[in-house]
Amino acid sequence: MRFWHFLMDPRGLKAKQIATDPSAERFRRDPRNAPGPFYAIEKLCLSCGLPENEAPDLLADLKETNGDTYFVKQPSTPAEVERACRAIEVCCVEALRYAGNDAAILQRLKTCCDQKT
Numbered sequence: 001m002r003f004w005h006f007l008m009d010p011r012g013l014k015a016k017q018i019a020t021d022p023s024a025e026r027f028r029r030d031p032r033n034a035p036g037p038f039y040a041i042e043k044l045c046l047s048c049g050l051p052e053n054e055a056p057d058l059l060a061d062l063k064e065t066n067g068d069t070y071f072v073k074q075p076s077t078p079a080e081v082e083r084a085c086r087a088i089e090v091c092c093v094e095a096l097r098y099a100g101n102d103a104a105i106l107q108r109l110k111t112c113c114d115q116k117t
Contacts, residue, residue, distance in 0.1 A: 032060070036074030037100030038084050044095040045069045051087035051096055058084055069095065081105070088112050 030042040038058070047067035052059045058080060059069050075081040088096040088109055098105055099114040106113050 030068065030070040032070045034071050034074050037098055038071050038074055039097055039099065040070040041095050041097060043068065044093055046093050048092050050090040050092065054090055055083035055087040059087060085109060
C-alpha cells in the first residue's frame, strides 16, 4: 500500500508528490551525487539551506544548482561524517539519505537510512 502527501515547492514550480511507503524505489538518487553511501533524492530538496549550512564542503551550493542539493563529496574523515549526519538530521523533507552499513550511523539516523537497524 502506498501513502502520499504533497509538499509545495517554495519556488512555486509545482507540488511534489512523495511516496511515504518504506520501499527503496522511492529513493531515486540524484545522478549528480558523488558515488558513495550518502546521497540526496532527486528533485526533492525544498531549498531551505539548513543542510548546506551544516556541510557546505559536502553539499552542492543551492545558488549554483537552481535550488537542488546533492553530495558533491562523500565524507572521508570523522569530522566530515559528523557534518554529513548533521545535514541529514536537519533536512526538513528527508531529501538526504544514508545507504551504507555503518552501525553507528544507522542507529543515529534511523528513519533516513535505506538499511533497517
